[in-house]
Amino acid sequence: MSERNISVTSAAARRKKSVAEEPVTSVLPPDASFDPDYEFDQDGEVLAALGYKPEFKREFSLFTTFCVSFAVLGLLPSFASTLYYGMGYAGTGGMTWGWIVAMVGVQCVAMSMAELCSSMPTSGGLYYAAAVLAPPGYGPFAAWITGWSNWLVQITGAPSVNYGTSAMLLAAASISHPSYIPQDWHVFLLTVLLMLIHGVMSSMPTGWLAKTNSFGSTFNFIALIIVLILIPAGTDRESRGLSKFTPSSEVWGTIGNTTDWPDGIAVLLSFVAVLWTMSGYDAPFHLAEECSNANVAAPRAIVMTSTLGGIFGWFLQLVVAYTVVDIPGAIDSDLGQPFAAYLMQCLPQKIVMAVLSLTIIAGFFMGQGCMIAASRVTFAYARDGCFPLSRYWSHVNTRTRTPVNAVWFNVVIGILMLLLIFGGSVSIGALFSVGAIAAEVAFITPVFIRVFFVGNRFRPGPWNLGRFSIPIGCVGIAFVCLMIPILNFPSVKGADLTYVPPDMNWTILVYGGPMFIITVWWFVSARKWFKGPKVNVDHLMLGAEGNLIDGKGGDGASSEGVGVGKLADEAKMV
Structure with a gap:
């Protein structure tokens, strides 16, 4: 030649x-x-x-990526931690058909996100997508808002999960020793301990993390199946003079509205439990740089997580709705944990302790999954200079090949947020509602841009929705636009709303406050130096x-x- x-x-x-x-x-x-x-x-x-440039080892497969995502979803501990909202706001009616309605919107958002993930499989995820798809000149601002909102949901994940796990653990102790009454500082210290343990675990090499989360996700799934069988099989409602199960007419037809709002609003308010429980399906997007065949495996993991989570979550809702005895009694119990109080109403104590044990262990692995996902988001944003001292948080440990500094940055921030425990149950509840609203804002922003500004010019990856892409995206956008204001509603109104901590909805402060500061920061300074993905x-x-x-x-x-x-x-x- x-x-x-x-x-x-x-x-x-x-x-x-x-x-x-x-x-x-x-x-x-x-x-x-x-x-x-x-x-x-x-x-x-x-x-x-x-x-x-590649910086991680690609040791996550489709299955292990799904495992992390399903662990972050943590259906059983998530449901147990948010029962106060799902059952407390709208009763059994909100739990049953309300879950179905909410899942239609959630599934549309998840599938639209999966399509973006296939087209842009990077740890920056939604933030990167918003930057690239935005109209000329608006990319940095779209990335800025999406990134910070997504970061807020990520850093509230592990603290809120670990808070719920700690509350269940102390409730179990109270059941075994009735004279013991958990105090706020007990919950705080135990939650901090869990945060530190998860920080150590999340600093390990990727291969170790993949194996650990595979075990944790498998345990989560097995525990969920056991609980779905154990509760209806072991219920002793008949010994308490009740039918074995609540009649279907009551389960499906009763809206146990405990708010001052109309029944329809109460059902929508109960969706905070669905949104927070289902907010973990974005984890594969953030693990894309550690996943092999990422632009196919990662979106598949997103859809698998949202689909299986939606189906099994609904089954769990049905089990509880058909066996609960006294909803107000469970919500206001001295145990301080509605799920534990519900179990005491319908099960013998030994079975109660077995279910709580399974839920606590599942919650531990869920908190671990949340910590991993959050550290990857922090790393990705620090890599692009979003944070002060970004060069430290974006450092990849040369020995473990994981972003150890980002892990411990999140641990410290999470522990500081846990000080809300001392403000009462309503203030610490803001971690859950903030997680829901921050997730939906971050999830839908790039989808909104893709639907209304890019349209048919979008370049899909190998996993895509084809001609259904825009219709599905529109349904997801409409659902989120409905839920964002609802998530800021207080549970009381009129003369009952005194704007003091026991009554107010802290979401607008805990989420709106930081986002307001972040937006002002943009216009004052960040717009001059932040250019989006580097x-x-x-x-x-x-x-x-x-x-x-x-x-x-x-x-x-x-x-x-x-x-x-x-x-x-x-x-x-x-």
Whole structure:
């Protein structure tokens, strides 16, 4: 072969590795090309096309990614922790058909998110998608709002889960020793201990984390099945002069409205339990850089989690709705944990302790999964300079190959948030409602941009919804737009609303306060320096003119600040 033919072949090979030919939507210009001398595997090539160099070992498979996600979802401990809202606001009617209604909206959001994940499988996830898809000039702001909202839900995940687990553990102690009455500081110290344990576990290597979460997720699933069988089989309602199960007419037809709002609003208020329980299905998006075959496996894990979570969550709702004896008694019990109080109403004590034990262990692994997902989000945002001292939080430990600094940053923030325990049950409840509203805002923002600003110009990945993409996205958007104001409603109104801690809904303060500060920060300072996702593959990429994108190629602009400005405009919908 002549030198001329060799040169042509080399040039052709170089062109075959352009960003435009990868099945992803990238922040890079479409004519950016991979360095043909650099060795990529399939996932590494996809990630480089998104603008990032591989930094993690890809030791998560579809199953282990699903396991982390299902562990974060934690149906059994999530349900137990939020029973106060699901059953307390709207009774059995809200628990049964209310769950079905809520799951339609949740599933639409999950499928739209999975489609984005296939198109942009990076740890930045929703934040990256919002940046790339936004109209010219608005990418950095869309990324800023999406990223911070998603970070708020992530950092409230482990504290709220561990708080619920601690409350159940102390309630079990109170059942065994009736003279013991749990105090706020007992719950606080036990929750802090769980946070520290999870911090240590989350600092371990990726392979160890994958195995641990596979076990935890498997235990969660087995525990859920056992509880679904054990409660109806072991109920002793008949010995208390009641029918074995509550009649279906009462279960499905009774709205036990304990709020001052009409029944319809009360049912919508009870959705906070559904939204918080189901908010963990985004975990595969944040683990995409540690997952093999990420742009197929990660979106599949998202849909598997939301689908199975929705089905089995509804079964759990039915079991409780058909066996509960006294809803007000469970909500206001001295045990301080409605799920434990409910179990005491319908089961012998030994079975109560067995169910609580399974729930507590499942809650422990759920908290671990939340800590892992949160650390990956913190790492991804710090990598792009979102936080003060970002260079410390984005550091990957050379020994474990995990973002250890990000883990402990989240642990400290979570412990500080747990001080809300001393404000009473309503104030600490803000962690749950904030988790729900922050998740929905972060989940739906890039979907909204994709539906209304990108439309049919969207470049889907290998997993996509086809012609149903926009209709499904519209349903998800409508559901979230309905729920965001509802999640800020207090449970009382009129003369009963005194705007003091026992009555007010703290969501508007705990979520709205930080988001207001973050928005002001944007307009005062961040808009001048924050440009969205930063390209860090300059040593692996070739520019349009054959020059390296390293601050010297192309138009001479430094890649340190490359984000969603000029590059995103050029890359829009290849």
